[in-house]
Amino acid sequence: MHIPDGYLSPSTCAVLYGGAAPFWYIASRRMKKVLTTRLVPLLSVMAALSFVIMMFNLPLPGGTTGHAVGVAIATIILGPWASILALSSALLIQAVFFGDGGITTLGANCFNMAIVGSLVAYAVYRVIADGAALTSSRRVVAAALAGYMAINASALCAAVELGVQPLWFKDLSGAPLYAPYALHISIPAMMIGHLTFAGLAEMVLSAGVVAYFQRTNPSLLKLTAPGASPAQNESRLIAGRSAWSAVRPLWMALALLLVLTPLGILATGTAWGEWGARDFANPETRRKIAASSHNAVPPPQAPRGLERLYSVWTAPFPQYAPAFVRRPAVGYALSAMFGSGIIILIFLGAGALATRCRRGASGALAETPTGDH
Amino acid sequence: MNFLERTLASFVHALERALYAEELAKANGLLQRLDPRIKVVGVLALVIAVAVAHKLWVIGAVFIIALILAVCSRVPLIILIERVWIPVLLFTGIIALPAPMVIPGREVWRLPGLGWPVTAQGLASAGYLVTRVETAATLSVLLILCTPWSHVLKALRVLRVPVIIVAILGMAYRYIFLLLESAHDMLESRRSRMVGVLEGPERRRVAAASVGVLMSRTLQLGSDVYNAMLARGFRGEVYVLDNFQTAPFDWLMLAVFLTLAGGAFYLGR
Numbered sequence: 001m002h003i004p005d006g007y008l009s010p011s012t013c014a015v016l017y018g019g020a021a022p023f024w025y026i027a028s029r030r031m032k033k034v035l036t037t038r039l040v041p042l043l044s045v046m047a048a049l050s051f052v053i054m055m056f057n058l059p060l061p062g063g064t065t066g067h068a069v070g071v072a073i074a075t076i077i078l079g080p081w082a083s084i085l086a087l088s089s090a091l092l093i094q095a096v097f098f099g100d101g102g103i104t105t106l107g108a109n110c111f112n113m114a115i116v117g118s119l120v121a122y123a124v125y126r127v128i129a130d131g132a133a134l135t136s137s138r139r140v141v142a143a144a145l146a147g148y149m150a151i152n153a154s155a156l157c158a159a160v161e162l163g164v165q166p167l168w169f170k171d172l173s174g175a176p177l178y179a180p181y182a183l184h185i186s187i188p189a190m191m192i193g194h195l196t197f198a199g200l201a202e203m204v205l206s207a208g209v210v211a212y213f214q215r216t217n218p219s220l221l222k223l224t225a226p227g228a229s230p231a232q233n234e235s236r237l238i239a240g241r242s243a244w245s246a247v248r249p250l251w252m253a254l255a256l257l258l259v260l261t262p263l264g265i266l267a268t269g270t271a272w273g274e275w276g277a278r279d280f281a282n283p284e285t286r287r288k289i290a291a292s293s294h295n296a297v298p299p300p301q302a303p304r305g306l307e308r309l310y311s312v313w314t315a316p317f318p319q320y321a322p323a324f325v326r327r328p329a330v331g332y333a334l335s336a337m338f339g340s341g342i343i344i345l346i347f348l349g350a351g352a353l354a355t356r357c358r359r360g361a362s363g364a365l366a367e368t369p370t371g372d373h
Numbered sequence: 374m375n376f377l378e379r380t381l382a383s384f385v386h387a388l389e390r391a392l393y394a395e396e397l398a399k400a401n402g403l404l405q406r407l408d409p410r411i412k413v414v415g416v417l418a419l420v421i422a423v424a425v426a427h428k429l430w431v432i433g434a435v436f437i438i439a440l441i442l443a444v445c446s447r448v449p450l451i452i453l454i455e456r457v458w459i460p461v462l463l464f465t466g467i468i469a470l471p472a473p474m475v476i477p478g479r480e481v482w483r484l485p486g487l488g489w490p491v492t493a494q495g496l497a498s499a500g501y502l503v504t505r506v507e508t509a510a511t512l513s514v515l516l517i518l519c520t521p522w523s524h525v526l527k528a529l530r531v532l533r534v535p536v537i538i539v540a541i542l543g544m545a546y547r548y549i550f551l552l553l554e555s556a557h558d559m560l561e562s563r564r565s566r567m568v569g570v571l572e573g574p575e576r577r578r579v580a581a582a583s584v585g586v587l588m589s590r591t592l593q594l595g596s597d598v599y600n601a602m603l604a605r606g607f608r609g610e611v612y613v614l615d616n617f618q619t620a621p622f623d624w625l626m627l628a629v630f631l632t633l634a635g636g637a638f639y640l641g642r
Binding site: 004005006007009010013028036037038039040041042043044045046047048049051052053055056057058059060061063065070073077089090092093095096097098099102103104166171173174175176177178179180181185204205207208209211212213216217220 | 375376379380383384387390391394417420421423424425427428456457461464465469472475476478479493494495497498499501502505506508509510513514516517522525537538540541542543544545546547548549551552553556573576577578580581582583584585587588589591592594595598599602603607608609611
């Protein structure tokens with residue numbers, strides 16, 4: 001996961017430093033506002049802790065051991081902004097002092113692990129653990145999933161960064177200058193390890209530590225659980241009202257990603273394995289399929305199963321561009337917004353349904369005295 | 374070796390590396406004598422030149438420059454072999470191994486028995502990756518082996534790194550050792566009390582609880598450090614003492630570094 005020097009081109013490194021910089025700036029501004037003069041000592045010890053956590057050997061199911069980044073647990077205990085800064089500092093010390101990760105690729109590593117990791121962990125943890133009591137087992141599940149999703153999102157970012165190198169950076173003979181494998185190899189190669197061992201290690205660490213704090217000191221979990229105070233509907237309402245301000249930066253990041261979506265059209269051709277039934281009949285596309293498949297000749301006609309299924313469902317926006325849109329960049333952005341909108345609506349719907357169910361249950365129990373569960 | 378022993382071994386390894394670097398930084402070599410700011414700028418320029426180079430021989434030439442720097446700075450080559458070259462070769466070498474067979478291009482050979490084609494472009498690509506990673510890693514390890522960490526941090530001010538970041542990194546480095554020691558003692562005492570073999574879930578519980586304890590202690594430590602700083606008059610402003618002084622030899626070496634990096638940049642286009 002720590003990308004060393006030499007795997008990414010200088011321009012990719014510069015872009016990722018540029019991508020990380022606003023997050024570092026916002027994080028430091030927000031932390032300074034909250035911590036004021038406490039910022040320096042607290043962040044220092046947190047960065048040191050992140051570094052030490054990365055050195056822990058975690059026992060995994062099946063008898064093996066693995067290392068975790070600790071991004072989810074840092075986010076749950078410290079909040080996403082402090083986690084971004086603490087992990088970035090730890091990654092810098094690791095890169096410069098221990099040679100783990102590179103100097104030119106530090107921006108990329110911070111972007112993948114500290115920034116994407118912390119924001120994904122925060123979003124997943126908040127959505128799943130929303131409204132659960134501090135000692136609820138739902139928080140343990142949420143922490144486990146937050147760790148798993150965060151490390152896999154980081155790995156996916158790293159895989160994409162590595163996978164675009166051979167597309168854009170070649171020498172005169174066509175030999176890739178940096179990471180040599182294209183996306184169709186880099187993504188599975190990175191993800192197999194992270195969907196299994198690394199994901200598992202992160203899961204074990206985040207779930208284990210949350211469970212430990214639930215037993216010993218649940219107040220440490222309060223920072224990222226604003227609606228968790230038991231039997232205080234008022235505070236939950238206040239938390240609900242301020243939820244927008246808490247997640248606003250996440251929405252902004254999402255909006256930024258949506259705006260940047262047209263960058264996707266820079267990649268030419270069809271993604272490997274995403275051919276339509278008609279592509280098999282087109283001689284030009286057949287040549288491209290063969291060229292991208294180590295010169296393996298595609299079958300003379302589309303596989304029958306593909307042909308049958310191809311006619312079953314027609315996407316509303318084939319090729320990511322609605323029919324009335326002429327410019328593909330606009331089409332990409334519109335499709336991204338449409339797709340994200342549907343996902344957000346599904347989540348909001350599920351959230352509203354869950355809240356209604358909870359209210360119904362608490363209404364039924366209103367007469368009976370309840371403790372923390 | 375169980376997970377406790379492995380974790381303890383990695384703690385000891387980190388401490389050893391840090392102590393050795395501090396020792397070597399005191400030696401009387403070429404890089405040790407230089408102003409840290411010149412070293413940081415010079416090494417960074419060479420690392421960037423390596424990253425930009427589009428020709429294998431240019432990357433190889435910078436690698437030889439790194440070797441000469443190591444010899445002149447009395448860094449034992451065995452240390453570079455053990456810490457940089459072999460680990461990088463094992464990691465990046467294995468990643469680069471399939472490249473000659475996977476990257477499409479002009480076929481130069483076929484693997485006997487398997488019949489897989491080996492392409493010139495694939496071989497070049499694997500060469501780029503391994504030499505680039507080896508050279509950049511050698512340069513950055515040389516910098517840290519020949520400069521105390523506190524000096525590296527202060528030198529970062531030349532690159533306009535905010536003073537608050539320099540202070541945080543400096544303190545973080547100091548507390549890494551305290552936390553490593555604390556975690557080491559905790560795991561060591563746990564290991565000395567263990568007489569049987571722990572079951573899987575129990576092992577995971579112990580590991581998570583250790584991280585949890587360390588986290589609670591760290592948060593407490595953060596408050597203690599803050600109070601101690603307040604007691605000594607800390608009001609939120611951070612100052613770093615920049616007391617480096619450059620000699621003519623430093624400027625000469627800066628010119629050498631920049632000429633080499635510029636040459637590599639120009640020839641490697």
